[in-house]
Amino acid sequence: MSPIKNPPTSDAGAGRAIRPPRAGRANGQWRIDGRKPLNPNEVVKQDGDPLGAHDRILSTYAAAGFDAIPDDDLHTRFRWWGLYTQRKQGIDGGRTAQLSPAELSDRYFMQRVRMDGQSLSVKQMRVLGRASNEFARGTLDVTDRQNLQMHWIQIESVPELWRRLEEAGLITIEACGDTPRGILVSPVAGIDPDEIIDPSAAAAQIRDTFLGNPEISNLPRKFKTAFTGSPTLDILHEINDIAYVGVNHPEYGPGYDLWIAGALSTAPFLGQRLGAFVRPDQVSDVWWAAIRLFRDYGYRRLRNKARLKFLMAEWGPEKFRRVLQEEYLGYELADGPAPAPPAGEADHIGVHRQKDGHYWIGGIPPVGRLSGDTMLGLADLAETVGSDRVRTTPLQNILLLDVPAERVDEAVAGLRELGIDPDPGPFTRSLLACTGLEFCKFAIVETKSLAARVGAELDARLADLNLERRISISVNGCPNSCVRIQIADIGLKGQIITVDGQQVPGFQVHLGGGLASAGHEEAELGRTVRGLKVAATDLTDYIERVVRRYAAGRTAGESFAQWAQRAAQEELV
Template sequence: MTPDASTTPLEQTAPQAPRRAARAPRPGGDGQWRIDGTKPLNHNEEVKAADGGLNVRERIERVYAPGGFSSIAPDDLNGRFRWWGLYTQRRPGIDGGRTAQLSAQELSDEFFMLRVRIDGGSLTTEQLRVVGALSTEFARDTADITDRQNVQLHWVRIEDVPEIWRRLEAVGLQTTEACGDTPRVVLGSPVAGIARDELIDPTPVITEIVDRFIGDPELANLPRKFKTAVTGHPSQDVVHEINDISLVGVVHPELGAGYDLWVGGGLSTSAHLAQRLGAFVAPDEAAEVWRAVVEIFRDYGYRRLRNRARLKYLVADWGPERFRRVLEEEYLHRALPDGPPPPAPAGRGDHVGVHEQKDGRSYVGLSPTVGRVSGTLLGELADAAEAAGSHRVRLTPHQKVVVLDVEPDRVEAFTARVEELGLTASPSPFRRTTIACTGIEFCKLAIVETKDTATRAIEELERRLAGVEIDTPITLHVNGCPNSCARVQTADIGLKGQLVRDEHGEQVAGFQVHLGGGLASADRAEPGVGRTVRGLKVTATGLPDYVERVVRRYLDTREPRETFAAWAHRSDEEALR
């Protein structure tokens, strides 16, 4: 089915990815299982065909943990380990200029990043305390809150991984399919089930997806990673426009509350915003529809070239109408009802500050600095939350922390206590809106440092703009390479790490600048990708100077109620330099 005349046209509700011109057939095809067969067309596919990524856990426990790093087979180390949330981290001392010159083996240290999968960002204080203890005992007190609602630990030894799993799983956490060509963590509204203005609680859908399908071998060999987001909050707080599948809460005039279905979003080096299919998904059918979309990706996704293997390329080639037709006719074997698009987002999707829950208690959104925390801090946060009457914490897609169920008479004491830990419910504008990826400190793909660079920029901007009223959010995203883990194309000011020339002609760490991007959950009524200005690059040390200059210029020359994104897209290039 296609949307009827009463449905808002698809092209008016989401920017359309450009339709690709027909390509000449490749010998052997694009590796689409349904069309070309399952013969592997590259080494990654050969590795997965030889042995599924889920199977490596037994070898980790029985062979690699007892035998140490040197005992690990290369295809497990560089491939299948990802199915259990493990990547080797960057060897210290390798500068960004050598990132593209060295092999993965040369770049890799004998320690791991371990990603703890936290679906919906939902943690109990007991779970939070366990993650904190694992960090202090096994990960040199490292912990980063990611923009995928996960926690990443570093400096993990292979010898310690089985014990880490045992402790995580004892409290209901896991690292299963936290990485790899799999359905990764399910983003969920951080205020699911407790917000006064929620349209629908997505918790049952997220729980069903995770319980039924995560770790299912039938869905564990996809062309590339598969990202999911589900929300029922009117702020649209899960960056749904850049996920492979998103279910966004809506109220159907006849069928009641349910979800609007979006597919094919993703950033990296080629940004595509997700497409509405115009289909309404009832809550009790959401997990089944989710599985069907994953199966389409498994069966029709492009496997020949990994740089074209994300679902966004299939959706761009097919278009939303064909994708919906295949979904309904080949996989669901029934039509989905047409549905309304989500209304314009209401409120800020980061949930920072003190807010009343529907039960009269409060939830408190806290801002660390660019997601950088520690195991010690996580344990202290669990203690502070429990002292305030809370046993539930949520992580957000904006590298924030939300503590639920705080008793109203304990809010003031709680916010004062966590302020001492480096978490604030009333951050400065740039502390609130800045996110940063892992960067060169640990990531083998990175070219520049990000966390400390972003932190120094925030501190400088807080000082320089202390007396300036910034009455609208201006998001600042800092990424260490072109792959956009920090979503640079969808920030007001997005910074893509690269080496640049300084005023003396020396090659130094810096960034290409993207301006005017945004998503619904960042107070942007219409999502969009930022523009680049020819030759506009900044050094890492010159970053505060540039941001201050462009923000002041925006505030001085904007039209009434004009957003930074709108101003950036209409301004001439000289104004943006």
């Protein structure tokens, strides 16, 4: 087997070092310590089935109003149905850590809609667009897990919103919470001419079989799943709890290489390759085994050490595979080959020929921001050019599928008119931004509009450079790394900094991160530039400066990440 190495990160600065909880005490592992809850969150989850909040929303809270919702449902169990209270407007980022969740929370909700690799039909797009305009003040964002999010939802509107979504075949169950979260699936599954295996049916089987199963509705923390059969390796498999990566086995044919326990946040850990080959008919068995292993052996005493990565850090891939097979799966998996290095563009932007002769067109809504009107316009455009399928991507982008050759130019022009650019500038193309201070209770700084402005300014200022590879930038509003700052070329972690004696929004800088699946020679976490903190108002100037230094100082074929990892400290400030 060839596990990915995870270097200690406490000194590297990409996050705290991964260390399992202390031995010799109960850590809340059900299989070892029993099910006695060891923290308030575990008490709430055991005190009442989190999935039961659904019926209380419909029968009681929607009629009685926001003030009738008890705290345990409001701040915990609602998440099992994709509902989070959003940030109260007007609270600056400097107060985020000073206030309680109740003080930070508004009387409105974010509603997350799961995609799980599902395509959106014209009908579904219209349902989403109208719901956004009617219930969510026109808000609609694409997340970096392919999901969709609306804001400004009132509890009184939830039953009708859910009814419309469910009638259209869209779901919110377990979109948040300590659950099997939304499944990443290659956005070009089933249409990529070079695809090794189409994972669409495998992902759909897991979604249809296991979501809402009470046996796995109370996990130690969230559990993220990803599938790809594309040679572009387009679902960031190294940072998912379980990932299936398409490979060709010399004896068994197309199937999946199995990766386990990747995650970022404040203690990043790259997933481990188990060396196990999963045949297509074994996918659900392996998933069901892995998630129950996490349920039973995952740490529950401390929530900041409850992700699967902490168990993997203690066990290692060999023990994990042995326990998975012997205690949960009931048979041994064959050894198999590792994925080939990625080939092609993993963001799928631009015009591409499908295996059936039609075309998909990938476009970028700036930093994933759509609107109800944009979604309605997208539905009209798709219908006009003969398409009935749109997909979201893990890079917050949109793909319009199945466009006949003779309608491609019309589709490209139509996407551009909607603000979904099929040919964006290189920095706008490689930019991610989280929800930020506008709606998120964890955020310290504003992100979306800042990132969009910075991307546009960099495209204009650096147009003279001839960069062989695009430079990825991730703008995160807090330390939680929702947009993966440790694996970006330039990762920006929001915080309040002091400039000339004044506290202002700013960022800690991580440089040189990347995944093998994103075209880097090997996965590596970004390096923190010690002592460097950049004010939000100076962000474009700083990035321009460091990119020009890279352009002037790189060796032949050297990527930004390689240069940033070797560069002297003074070159990075």
